[in-house]
Amino acid sequence: MKEIAFEDFYQLCQNGCSTIIDVREEVEFKQVHIESAQNLPLSSLADTYEVLDKNQTYYVICKSGIRSAHACQFLAEKGYDVVNVPGGMDAFE
Template structure:
């Protein structure tokens, strides 16, 4: 699984337009999220992942990195290019 540290991710995020998937639940996402991030809750990912574009990379975040790791594993198996951000939104707070 590809990973990037939160600091490296955040530096890229500030300079480039990245496709960020936040796999926290809707309530968590609404309380705090990175601008431009799309909410794809892990609990619903099996039903919604086909909305994603297989031709672009996605940076996957959650609160601590556990759910994002699960989401990355799932999406990788489905043929998506994903990069896990292990520290997640917790590092941003």
């Protein structure tokens, strides 16, 4: 599974990266999130992933990196180019 160091991911965010998927639940997402992130909760990802473009690279984030790792595995199996963000939103705070 591809991963990105948090410092490198943070730089991408500063430059306006628009391909961030936040797989936390909607309640968590509403509390705090990266402005350009798209919320696709892991619990419903199997029903919503097809809105994604297979020609894009997506950076997948959650609270700590566990759910995003599961989401990356699922999406990679479906043919998407995904990169896990270890540390997740905990690293932002």
